[in-house]
Amino acid sequence: MSAERIVPATPAALRAAARTLLDGRLVAFPTETVYGLGANADDATAVARIFAAKQRPADHPVIVHLADVSQLTAWAREVPAGATALANAFWPGPLTLILPRAARASDALTGGQDTVGLRVPSHPVARALLGEFAALGGRGIAAPSANRFGHVSPTTARHVADDLGDGVDTILDGGECAVGIESTIVAFVAGVPVLLRPGGVAAGDLARVLGVEPQQAAADSPRASGTLASHYAPRTPALLVAADALRAEIAQLTDRDERLAVLARTVAMPMEFEGVWHAAAHDPRGYAHGLYAALRALDAANADAILIEDVPDEPAWLAVRDRLARATHGVDDDRD
Ligand code: TXA
Ligand code: MG
Secondary structure (H helix, E strand, O other), X not given: OOHHHEEEOOHHHHHHHHHHHHOXXXXXXXXXXXXXXXXXXXXXXXXXXXXXXXXXXXXXXOEEEOOOHXXXXXXXXXXXXXXXXXXXXXOOOOEEEEEEEOOOOOHHHHOOOOEEEEEOOOOHHHHHHHHHHHHOOOOOEEOOEOOOOOOOOOOOHHHHHHHHHHHOOEEEXXXXXXXXXXOEEEXXXXXXXXXXXXXXXXXXXXXXXXXXXXXXXXOOOOOOHHHOOOOOOOOOOXXXXXXXXXXXXXXXXXXXXXXXXXXXXXXXXXXXXXXXXXXXXXXXXXXXXXXXXXXXXXXXXXXXXXXXXXXXXXXXXXXXXHHHHHHOOOOOOOOO
């Protein structure tokens, strides 16, 4: 088993982990969004080990995590004014910028594209690890979410160990991730901001800083595999149900002897309910914080179906709605 790979993020463990990365091995670490599976971004062989551990296709690009904004120009050859404004407003924090790559960003990182994804995370453990790594001469830590390809992203060290086991050398434990869903991804295409993935930074806050609404991703936007329909899916078939239809749906499926797992928000558990019931937070931040742990727990119930109470169709719920749509899509095509 892999439990012994989980280590508390003490100063000594952080120094050892930075050394492990420079040695070409993998370290999983907490960020404020989800746990990442890290490798030295300058070491193409180490980056290849990420893909092997996740069982992820090699042409999917990974985000490079930076200690601070001063490392940006090592990786991006052009930084449009809008990108600088977003970096200044939201870094360190749950925002990823997709920018034209500099020469040091290898095809292993970019999936052969001419752009690279960059982010400065705010989690104290991620920052301390990036600081130790920079002190040893490292320039960036490549890290996708630390889940096996196709699974829900991890928000605890235990989730990482459950998914990746022996595929990772060290798992730094930093508790539960505060945000709980992945970063917002903004690409700059010919200088124009495009929202590739809603996430920890609200779309309205991007618009406030940019002075314009970011464009929605179009068919010819830079490819972000995390934007494909079947991402973040549990293995149990999952279904979104309107709040006012949830009780009737439960009754109907129970009559058909289906075992149910339910992610409710405003609806109370019926007295006679016999499956697994999870009551989510009412507000979008609290809901996002607990979402992936809830999906993992409901998936582990081995029910015939997971019913998810739909959430409000309001801007504050955009990123959560995006993840719920993917979790309930039911197509097994392409997942990060
Ligand atoms: O919150 C997060 O972003 C987490 C933490 C660990 O930082 N990371 C994360 O990475 O979610 P990942 O690889 O699971 O999802 C990143 C998404 C992928 O869908 C990838 O295709 C896209 O970002 N991406 C990365 N670099 C890109 C690029 N150059 N062009 C387009 N999409 C890119
Ligand atoms: Mg992912």
